Ligand SMILES: [Fe+3]
């Protein structure tokens with residue numbers, strides 16, 4: 001049976017992708033951030049997962065306001081890199097995993113998750129920056145990806161609780177999939193950031209730290225954070241953190257934090273990364 | 283407070299719309315069907331609802347396989363008539379009801395329904411035929427409409443139980459809406475029909491009759507019908523009947539059947555219509 | 565994923581599930597393009613040239629050009645999509661249903677007027693694994 | 699619907715909710731069109747003519763032509779959309795954030811390097827109805 005073996009959560013700041021694409025990762029501004037990504041890359045290279053589920057949000061790239069799905073699962077063979085307004089990122093196309101993606105789509109719908117199924121979907125920095133951060137700059141991404149896109153652009157996004165329940169269902173459904181694929185799940189977005197308005201630039205280190213602490217110890221408590229609390233405490237775009245709950249829900253109740261990195265600033269954002277493995281550790 | 287005052291379920295066979303648009307409703311083939319629609323029109327004209335929620339499915343008109351949402355709610359000011367492949371039906375454009383539609387969209391998502399929000403959506407016979415059947419051929423439709431589109435084209439559609447729960451949530455959320463709008467809800471599609479394959483033309487009068495009986499008496503039992511049972515017993519396209527559960531869920535537990543009409547055939551389909559009012563009757 | 569879905573036991577029925585969704589995507593997206601009148605005109609004027617704009621398999625292409633309605637379903641066609649080809653030909657759902665079930669138009673029409681195809685004897689494939697208790 | 703949503707108490711923040719979704723639809727769909735390089739070229743070449751292709755209000759049009767980033771939010775702009783105008787100008791998210799918060803670029807950059815804007819004092823609007831307990 002297939003299995004979700006670990007989870008990663010990471011911010012997906014577009015400027016991080018630009019820094020990599022332009023070769024600026026060693027500048028004084030970026031070096032401290034990228035230094036912290038090294039251990040995550042080593043961990044992932046050692047884990048060698050067979051596939052990844054990447055929970056992310058689209059930023060007016062694949063979806064416009066014409067049609068705003070809450071949860072979209074990509075079932076295609078490949079996902080092209082989106083042009084978000086300044087040309088597509090120079091990174092490899094993303095290979096899909098239709099067998100598992102369709103299995104998830106079908107089972108989730110029968111399990112009362114009202115998924116949107118995407119047979120075509122360009123993917124933007126929300127998905128590609130986490131790949132870059134954790135895989136570097138290979139000629140091909142090392143594993144196929146199932147994109148799971150969450151609306152956070154039009155209020156309201158799904159609640160943290162709903163996202164957590166989606167993760168729980170994903171855990172079970174992946175476990176029912178024939179074969180022995182070892183799957184890693186990414187939660188992306190966050191941490192605290194506000195891109196808009198007079199309050200732009202808000203960063204709440206304490207909120208972010210408590211959130212990362214809680215993710216291991218008491219994820220159920222975290223699911224009770226309301227949208228207004230995210231926006232008030234962690235900035236209007238900090239609400240992207242709901243996507244981390246999908247990742248956490250897909251892991252076992254007991255997890256071990258194996259790595260954490262937190263750096264301010266990445267452009268307007270507090271960049272966080274955390275790695276969780278199933279089980280309460282050695 | 284606004285309120286859902288009654289529910290109608292009706293088949294939405296495209297040929298019924300064509301018969302009306304071409305003025306063929308008095309032919310020997312069509313007369314028995316349309317005779318039965320008369321009392322429904324009179325009932326609705328007397329009810330004079332302020333608005334309608336119409337649960338329907340799109341038939342490769344607004345949505346292609348590129349992106350397949352399970353539940354879509356239309357929040358636009360107006361919905362144009364779709365060209366389904368033979369020109370748009372010559373019926374009035376459908377006026378929307380953005381205030382209530384947005385209220386529903388927002389509350390449903392916070393209530394853990396993973397809605398897709400549509401700011402633009404042409405509507406096809408799935409929505410317009412039920413309007414024609416119940417309103418005739420006015421120059422303008424008599425009330426604004428909230429289109430609620432359910433995927434039944436790509437397997438799997440949402441389960442009957444999920445649809446019933448959606449109806450329950452709609453009932454509560456409409457009741458929280460300021461103002462005193464009296465809303466009617468339509469479930470559309472069905473009854474037994476199979477449009478495809480060597481088994482095309484399947485009609486199961488007993489299944490349809492039992493389904494209509496159960497809708498009043500024991501809707502919870504009906505929600506346990508599986509997709510395979512619908513397809514086996516009522517034809518592959520008979521699975522459209524899941525949409526009737528949304529209507530039933532939006533009514534009170536006790537309802538009275540005030541009218542029923544059933545006729546075979548309308549093209550390949552058993553055409554059914556049922557009207558339910560809240561309360562156990564006089 | 566390993567055991568066939570239970571709806572596979574229904575005879576003469578092509579459920580548009582994941583497998584067919586993957587197989588038929590291009591074919592159905594071609595059909596979707598026929599929602600636009602200018603595309604219908606181009607398809608009618610030169611079907612083969614119009615189909616060149618889509619990546620159909622040879623067999624998908626054949627079924628479209630030969631109007632093999634049942635064949636289309638077998639290569640991933642979805643009836644809500646393939647019917648748009650029939651609309652181009654001036655055919656109705658009932659015309660196509662008759663052709664798919666392999667009987668003349670008037671025979672099919674009579675069956676419908678007599679109450680439609682009975683579910684009795686049509687619930688399960690006759691093969692091992694299913695018996696009709698209808 | 700009758701009581702204002704609780705997030706209205708957050709200062710300097712324009713939550714893209716139903717109200718703004720209705721107000722800003724055309725403005726944001728114009729921004730969406732800038733995902734295509736040919737549209738970016740047309741917009742850069744003649745902004746006013748390009749905007750004629752969209753039904754913006756006079757005030758929405760003004761905010762775009764004058765690059766009034768904060769003004770755009772007040773007439774229904776969504777930052778994920780309006781930033782595409784900034785990309786056309788060669789600006790970054792941080793450039794625009796500085797302009798929206800009304801400080802010079804280097805002042806904003808220094809604030810971010812020093813750990814960002816503190817939530818303390820920035821949780822609630824000072825007006826009646828909210829006090830900052832941060
Ligand atoms: Fe983001």
Ligand SMILES: [Fe+3]
Nearest residue numbers: 339408471522
């Ligand atoms: Fe239908």
